[in-house]
Amino acid sequence: MKGKIFIIEDEASIVQLVQHNLEKEGFVVSSSLNGNEGLKELKKFEPNLLLLDWMLPDLSGIDICKNIRRDSNFKSLPIIMLTAKGEEEDKIKGLESGVDDYVTKPFSFNELSARIKAVLRRSDPKVVANELIFEDLKLDRIEKRVFRSDKEIQLGPTEFRLLEFFLTNPKRVYSRDQILETVWPNNVNVESRTIDVHIRRLRQSINIEGKKELIRTVRASGYSLI
Amino acid sequence: MKGKIFIIEDEASIVQLVQHNLEKEGFVVSSSLNGNEGLKELKKFEPNLLLLDWMLPDLSGIDICKNIRRDSNFKSLPIIMLTAKGEEEDKIKGLESGVDDYVTKPFSFNELSARIKAVLRRSDPKVVANELIFEDLKLDRIEKRVFRSDKEIQLGPTEFRLLEFFLTNPKRVYSRDQILETVWPNNVNVESRTIDVHIRRLRQSINIEGKKELIRTVRASGYSLI
DNA sequence: TCTTAATGTTACAGAAATATTACAAATTAA
DNA sequence: TTAATTTGTAATATTTCTGTAACATTAAGA
Secondary structure, eight states: OOOEEEEEOSOHHHHHHHHHHHHHTTOEEEEESSHHHHHHHHHHHOOSEEEEESSOSSSOHHHHHHHHHHSTTTTTOOEEEEEETTSSHHHHHHOOSOOOEEEEESOOHHHHHHHHHHHHHHHOGGGSOOEEEETTEEEETTTTEEEETTEEEOOOHHHHHHHHHHHHSTTOOBOHHHHHHHHSOTTOOOOTHHHHHHHHHHHHHHOOTTSOOOEEEETTTEEEEO | OOOEEEEEOSOHHHHHHHHHHHHHTTOEEEEESSHHHHHHHHHHHOOSEEEEESSOSSSOHHHHHHHHHHSTTTTTOOEEEEEETTSSHHHHHHOOSOOOEEEEESOOHHHHHHHHHHHHHHHOGGGSOOEEEETTEEEETTTTEEEETTEEEOOOHHHHHHHHHHHHSTTOOBOHHHHHHHHSOTTOOOOTHHHHHHHHHHHHHHOOTTSOOOEEEETTTEEEEO
16 A cells, blocks of 8 residues: 655646656655645645655745644654755754655656655555565565565575565566676675575575475576566 | 657767657657757656767767766666767777767667667666567567467577567568577677577477477578568 | 488587585674 | 674586587479
8 A cells, every 4th residue: 555645846847747756656646836735735635755845935844844743643744855956955964853854856756766665664664565575475675574485584685685676576587787786785896606606595595395496597698586 | 668769969860860760660759969958958858768979069978978977867867879980989888987888880770779679678678668479479578488379488598589580570581691690699600500400499499289380491591480 | 203402300519607515704793 | 802694706516508510301403
């Protein structure tokens, strides 16, 4: 079950872009171009998260923030602030007014999306997918646990990330280079053969007696989750 | 759903040729003959991929590239660089400025098209066709799987490429030389009779009981997919 | 029908890719 | 600090794939 997101932001183009993409991801979205009205609508809408522009024509983002925090119904509403580059970042960072995160414009939708999910995951795990599931394999991103057929499996950090990666796109074949780029921290240089070893370790961990192999080797191409 | 492609290239004849052919293939294409303007238009256009000339009158391709990579909205926009022959290939190859591929002029449209699709397939699989289908034969380029009448078939790497090749132009007859050029990695020398053997292996794999032969021998000419 | 060139088929050795193992260095926990 | 875990790599084993040569079969024209 995806959650509800409210946007208060005066640049219509941004609202449009974000709203459209979030809806495509399954969120229910409502928005306002204006601070005062936005506040009212927001309280009717009861979102799981608020995207809030820092600089609005009528009310400043900060004022809205404070207003919200005073209202016992919304005291713990997660807020992500949208700020223009260089816009007193320090103030916002240090801000104890209860902003959960902030994103500086211009931002890519993917970046924003990732932040939203990260915040929701912490504050309201129900509304965001924390579990990646494929067949009888389950990975919980919050609890950092992995299960095969309801039996918990112990993985090292790298094997965990590797499995997480495969689970985001089951069946798709990834080359060793693609795996390296995504699973390993940037600018780390490891031999591409190293991946074989981690694949082996992952296989060994997730293959329990009597269940089928889940990682497929595609010669000359790479690996995939079946 | 095909994607959007933007072209920045000052030779009008090239732009025309490429734009026309890409549109014929179903892409939405926009272009600019000029670096500075191109940058602006590009950001409005929001393409899935950029074709970028290496040498432009005003800005160099490299500068554009850097500009794009600094903009968080376009940080991961795939870029294919167009370069004249011998034009500091090494620099471009070694380039860490985030070019995804490059094509040297003069190039055939087919070559360019193939590169574009290969890059898109990695970065943005939604916008490019991943399944090649002919009668009851299906090849999935992302999952690297082949099915005949919904029954999965196991192929070695070369047989996979060979079938992929035939599937891009069913019914067309290819000579052994054409097959060699396209299916085998460049600068590899193999006997042309070797192809017969691979055809045999491919036939053996894709011919399932009760279904008709799919590869046709055209004496003195070559082979085709029926 | 005979001849011949082209294609089909088979088997096999070497090559290439992947799997496995062991170990030392690096990291983390105790 | 020591102990335990995790990581990357190199060395080795195993598997799978490739190209070729040798021989078989087929098709088409003389």
